[in-house]
Amino acid sequence: MKVLKFGGTSVGSVESIKLVIEILEKSISKGERTAVVFSAMGGATNRLIEIGRMAAAGNQEYFELLKVVEERHFATIRGLINVKQQSGTFANIKGLFNELEDILRGVSLIRELTDRTMDLIMSFGERLSTNIITEALKNIGVKAEFCDARQLVRTNDHFGMADVDFATTNQLILEHFAKSSALQCITGFIGATAEGITTTLGRGGSDYTASIFGAALDAQVIEIWTDVDGMMTADPRKVPNAFTIPAISYAEAMELSHFGAKVIYPPSLQPAFAKNIPLKVLNTFNIGFEGTLVDRSANHKQYAITGISSIDDMALVNIQGSGMIGVAGISARLFTTLSENNISVVLISQASSEHSICFTIDHQLAERAQQVLEAAFEVEIKSGDIDSIAIEKNVSIIAIVGEGMRKSSGVAGKLFSVLGKNGINIIATAQGSSELNISVVISKNDLSKALNAIHGVFFLSETRSLNLFIVGVGLIGGTLLEQVGSQSAFLSGQRLLKLNIAGLSNTKKMLLEPGGIAPDRWREELADNGVKTSIPAFVDRIIELNLPNSVFVDCTSDKDIVRHYGKLLDASISVVTPNKVANSGRYDEYQRLQRTALQRGVKFLYETNVGAGLPIINTIQGLMDSGDKFIRIEAILSGTLSYIFNTFGPGVRFADVVREAKAKGYTEPDPRDDLSGTDVARKILILAREVGVPMEPEEVKIAQLLPDNCLQAPTVEAFFAELENSNSFFEGLLDGAKAKDGVLRYIATLENNKATVELRAVDEKHPFYNLSGSDNIVSFTTDRYKDRPLVVKGPGAGAEVTASGVFADIMSISSYLG
Ligand SMILES: NC(=O)C1=CN([C@@H]2O[C@H](COP(=O)(O)OP(=O)(O)OC[C@H]3O[C@@H](n4cnc5c(N)ncnc54)[C@H](O)[C@@H]3O)[C@@H](O)[C@H]2O)C=CC1
Ligand SMILES: N[C@@H](CC=O)C(=O)O
Numbered sequence: 001m002k003v004l005k006f007g008g009t010s011v012g013s014v015e016s017i018k019l020v021i022e023i024l025e026k027s028i029s030k031g032e033r034t035a036v037v038f039s040a041m042g043g044a045t046n047r048l049i050e051i052g053r054m055a056a057a058g059n060q061e062y063f064e065l066l067k068v069v070e071e072r073h074f075a076t077i078r079g080l081i082n083v084k085q086q087s088g089t090f091a092n093i094k095g096l097f098n099e100l101e102d103i104l105r106g107v108s109l110i111r112e113l114t115d116r117t118m119d120l121i122m123s124f125g126e127r128l129s130t131n132i133i134t135e136a137l138k139n140i141g142v143k144a145e146f147c148d149a150r151q152l153v154r155t156n157d158h159f160g161m162a163d164v165d166f167a168t169t170n171q172l173i174l175e176h177f178a179k180s181s182a183l184q185c186i187t188g189f190i191g192a193t194a195e196g197i198t199t200t201l202g203r204g205g206s207d208y209t210a211s212i213f214g215a216a217l218d219a220q221v222i223e224i225w226t227d228v229d230g231m232m233t234a235d236p237r238k239v240p241n242a243f244t245i246p247a248i249s250y251a252e253a254m255e256l257s258h259f260g261a262k263v264i265y266p267p268s269l270q271p272a273f274a275k276n277i278p279l280k281v282l283n284t285f286n287i288g289f290e291g292t293l294v295d296r297s298a299n300h301k302q303y304a305i306t307g308i309s310s311i312d313d314m315a316l317v318n319i320q321g322s323g324m325i326g327v328a329g330i331s332a333r334l335f336t337t338l339s340e341n342n343i344s345v346v347l348i349s350q351a352s353s354e355h356s357i358c359f360t361i362d363h364q365l366a367e368r369a370q371q372v373l374e375a376a377f378e379v380e381i382k383s384g385d386i387d388s389i390a391i392e393k394n395v396s397i398i399a400i401v402g403e404g405m406r407k408s409s410g411v412a413g414k415l416f417s418v419l420g421k422n423g424i425n426i427i428a429t430a431q432g433s434s435e436l437n438i439s440v441v442i443s444k445n446d447l448s449k450a451l452n453a454i455h456g457v458f459f460l461s462e463t464r465s466l467n468l469f470i471v472g473v474g475l476i477g478g479t480l481l482e483q484v485g486s487q488s489a490f491l492s493g494q495r496l497l498k499l500n501i502a503g504l505s506n507t508k509k510m511l512l513e514p515g516g517i518a519p520d521r522w523r524e525e526l527a528d529n530g531v532k533t534s535i536p537a538f539v540d541r542i543i544e545l546n547l548p549n550s551v552f553v554d555c556t557s558d559k560d561i562v563r564h565y566g567k568l569l570d571a572s573i574s575v576v577t578p579n580k581v582a583n584s585g586r587y588d589e590y591q592r593l594q595r596t597a598l599q600r601g602v603k604f605l606y607e608t609n610v611g612a613g614l615p616i617i618n619t620i621q622g623l624m625d626s627g628d629k630f631i632r633i634e635a636i637l638s639g640t641l642s643y644i645f646n647t648f649g650p651g652v653r654f655a656d657v658v659r660e661a662k663a664k665g666y667t668e669p670d671p672r673d674d675l676s677g678t679d680v681a682r683k684i685l686i687l688a689r690e691v692g693v694p695m696e697p698e699e700v701k702i703a704q705l706l707p708d709n710c711l712q713a714p715t716v717e718a719f720f721a722e723l724e725n726s727n728s729f730f731e732g733l734l735d736g737a738k739a740k741d742g743v744l745r746y747i748a749t750l751e752n753n754k755a756t757v758e759l760r761a762v763d764e765k766h767p768f769y770n771l772s773g774s775d776n777i778v779s780f781t782t783d784r785y786k787d788r789p790l791v792v793k794g795p796g797a798g799a800e801v802t803a804s805g806v807f808a809d810i811m812s813i814s815s816y817l818g
């Protein structure tokens with residue numbers, strides 16, 4: 001025996017009922033004995049309630065509404081049953097509507113609607129739908145029989161939510177099924193008392209009916225056909241990556257649905273659970289899909305957790321006071337008061353100090369809870385034993401659920417860590433000793449971010465996303481986008497990672513697109529859909545969006561943008577940048593950013609501030625973290641100057657070499673920053689700070705290499721003109737070096753907490769002699785690298801190497817986030 005149940009959407013239209021019939025025919029053709037339970041047509045029950053209330057209020061418009069409901073059912077008959085056979089069904093259904101009309105007329109006359117009458121009115125929903133579908137089945141030759149559950153499901157008279165008398169019901173069902181071999185089409189949701197008075201079974205009523213029949217008949221399986229693909233790992237409206245859970249235990253299904261998963265309502269499936277009857281949740285609109293199997297076993301788990309659920313609108317009530325410590329009976333009084341006032345508690349947490357108890361309730365009950373508790377604890381509040389009762393609204397609960405937690409350690413750690421790394425504050429937490437559920441209370445504002453971040457770390461076989469907001473799409477930003485685009489297949493295939501370009505900005509336009517901007521179409525998308533750039537608005541919107549795993553990437557050389565880093569880090573958004581401005585300003589600003597990142601558990605990464613993609617900052621941080629002491633750093637830190645001195649020679653004009661460096665993408669947006677020594681000075685300043693010297697910018701001693709006329713040039717064009725005028729000056733520098741058998745090198749040195757930058761001629765014995773192209777070289781002399789320094793060398797400027805250094809920083813954030 002197999003019991004199927006179709007919900008309101010499945011029987012809501014002619015098209016969907018045709019699918020239902022297809023499913024039933026398939027099941028019957030397999031020779032399985034089948035019974036089927038139907039809900040009312042989607043929305044019909046609510047309509048009937050509304051009509052009943054209107055009638056009771058004397059509002060005669062109920063009649064029009066009733067006619068709308070009637071016409072919907074008639075139209076369904078016309079759509080399902082061929083014309084010749086329609087008349088019998090019409091008569092039958094019209095008869096039901098006449099009966100309903102009489103009842104409503106009575107309600108309207110006496111202006112009274114009891115729970116008992118409401119149950120009777122509601123019962124028409126299932127009676128109508130089931131009648132019509134039974135006739136439609138018969139119409140195509142299926143041996144089907146209408147089964148009014150009121151004849152079989154015996155209940156008490158708790159109208160609205162009647163209790164089932166299982167002994168009688170089971171016996172009646174068995175007797176009924178013994179008599180008939182036709183397909184029983186059973187009305188869901190309704191029953192009757194011993195006196196034959198109609199009752200309803202409350203929330204999840206049709207599931208309950210299926211479960212009652214399945215259990216009575218010892219069904220092999222109960223299939224709950226709905227309009228979604230089974231139970232999902234999370235609410236797909238909030239978590240786009242959610243997927244169907246193939247199999248789940250009864251206990252997990254209970255836990256998950258308690259927290260808002262609306263697919264099934266497990267309490268109503270209790271009779272089936274009690275008899276270990278497996279349940280399948282299937283989709284009428286996706287017939288071939290496997291759906292979710294709900295059964296007793298918990299051995300089919302691939303992940304540490306099975307699902308995540310949440311309740312959006314909660315209020316947290318906190319009752320605390322020194323007078324509560326060691327006093328017995330406080331919680332008894334607290335919860336008795338709540339229960340007497342019908343306030344249901346969803347989560348409770350009490351720290352072992354006994355100094356406070358907090359719990360969450362539906363947010364609409366918050367004020368009432370406060371009133372009744374203040375009254376109940378009036379004496380304690382007056383005496384100061386209990387502080388006032390505090391309510392925090394706008395909170396949500398997230399629960400991770402899974403039998404797998406029992407066996408694996410680190411689940412709670414992972415949960416708290418991912419929330420921490422995304423800057424989500426946990427207001428309260430609870431874990432039952434069943435270890436089936438860990439719940440956290442968080443701000444409602446963080447709900448979507450939290451759900452997505454948690455889903456990402458626990459369901460690892462599914463691709464995680466890092467949300468990138470990139471400002472500045474010039475040489476480095478543009479190259480980065482190209483690299484992200486061409487690497488995306490590898491990252492999603494091998495690393496299960498999606499780099500989602502959630503925002504972009506250049507000086508003119510900005511575009512925020514949480515769903516992602518295609519890296520190969522960013523130009524068009526920014527041009528077509530972007531709005532006028534405002535960096536403060538861009539930053540505010542990023543914070544407002546509150547996406548999980550957000551990274552702000554500044555690829556400009558702008559001085560104003562860096563002012564926003566602190567705010568972003570504070571909002572738990574990591575920052576990655578090749579822009580050196582933030583780290584080469586005042587020391588306390590540099591330190592503030594470092595601290596904020598640390599406090600917020602996010603990353604501030606700027607490897608490309610020095611030596612582009614070469615591992616220079618990371619090398620220093622590694623040595624510092626492991627306790628090495630820096631004695632001396634000697635370095636060539638300008639790709640531009642390196643290129644210039646490796647290329648400038650007899651027969652070449654100095655200005656042309658500078659132009660080449662600019663064309664090759666080595667220079668700063670303004671090349672005067674390179675040739676004035678400013679860029680090298682800020683790099684050695686950054687290195688000084690990294691090795692622990694709290695240096696200010698003016699402390700770096702720069703020996704100028706340019707003559708004054710070049711230094712004072714007011715514009716880039718004027719600058720190039722002055723370089724042309726000074727060619728003999730640069731030739732002179734070259735000759736001077738040659739005279740000493742040397743080459744020109746612009747060298748930065750840090751020693752004894754002093755930083756200098758100067759042009760030197762070095763001969764072939766010097767390790768900096770052999771360089772080519774835009775090579776940088778950094779030589780670290782430390783306690784551990786005293787006899788022979790640790791040297792990092794390679795191209796230190798250019799689009800590809802810099803963008804890939806930024807990319808590597810982004811990837812290290814992805815690893816950090818897990
Ligand atoms: N070129 C290189 O080899 C290296 C560059 N860097 C750094 O990378 C950064 C970018 O350099 P490039 O890409 O070469 O410069 P770029 O001039 O080609 O690109 C910078 C882009 O940022 C845009 N921008 C400036 N201010 C903006 C604002 N307020 N809002 C939006 N967009 C803005 C500009 O319009 C430009 O398109 C600079 O900070 C530079 O110091 C770091 C290491 C190496
Ligand atoms: N302009 C810089 C680029 C890297 O920081 C350089 O030339 O080194």
Ligand code: NA
Pocket residue numbers: 607608609610611612613614615616617805
């Ligand atoms: Na670097």
